[in-house]
Every structure is written in C-alpha cells, then in structure tokens.
Amino acid sequence: MVQYIRPRLDASFAALSDVTRRGVLEQLGRADASITELSEKFHMTLTGMKKHVGVLERAGLVTTQKVGRVRTCKLGLRGLEEEAAWIERHRQIWDARFNELDKVVEELKRKEKPDGE
Numbered sequence: 001m002v003q004y005i006r007p008r009l010d011a012s013f014a015a016l017s018d019v020t021r022r023g024v025l026e027q028l029g030r031a032d033a034s035i036t037e038l039s040e041k042f043h044m045t046l047t048g049m050k051k052h053v054g055v056l057e058r059a060g061l062v063t064t065q066k067v068g069r070v071r072t073c074k075l076g077l078r079g080l081e082e083e084a085a086w087i088e089r090h091r092q093i094w095d096a097r098f099n100e101l102d103k104v105v106e107e108l109k110r111k112e113k114p115d116g117e
Helices: 006-016 019-030 035-041 046-058 081-111
Strands: 062-067 070-075
Touching: 006 019, 006 046, 006 081, 019 035, 019 046, 019 062, 019 070, 035 046, 035 070, 046 062
Parallel strands: none
Antiparallel strands: 062 070
C-alpha cells in the first residue's frame, strides 16, 4: 500500500463526507462565491461556513483569496484523480468478490433437491 497519499485521501474523503461541503463544491463549480454568499445560500453562520471552507481548503479542493474584507472561494486546482483511482481499484475488488459469491450461490441452487429440501 502506498503510504504517502493516505493523508491526502483521508483529507479528501473527510471533506467529501459532509453534505454541506459537497454542496459548496457544486456551488463553486457553477461560480466563485464569497464566504458570506455561501453562508446565506446554505443558511449557516459565517463561522460555520468558514469551518467548512477550511476543511475543503486543507483537502486542496477549494482556494480562497481575500480582497479587502471579502474572502472569495473558488474550486482548487487539483482534481480527484487519485481518489477516483482508489475507488476504482476497490470497486474492482468488490466486483470480483461478488462474482465469486454469485458462483457459489448458483452452485448451491443446482445442488438443491427438486422437492425444496
């Protein structure tokens, strides 16, 4: 197992685990927004939204820029390629396991007696 990407995966999956943060990413995919605009859109306090944006920033999914008193958020430069590759590897493992389980179930069905015993 490659250990050096684990903290990055942990940060990404932690950031994506929250519905509000996923919503923020969707919103920023449409247009940049200030923290104030995001907090209003999601009916949150500024402090709450700052915390969510901070989690997204630490994961590299969002960047912010302060101009005067306004902190504008936009999507980060990095994509989710590593996370998608990790998910795909594990999807393949589970698919293989389920295929093997299907074979076992089919074999058991064939061995069942016709009268249902």
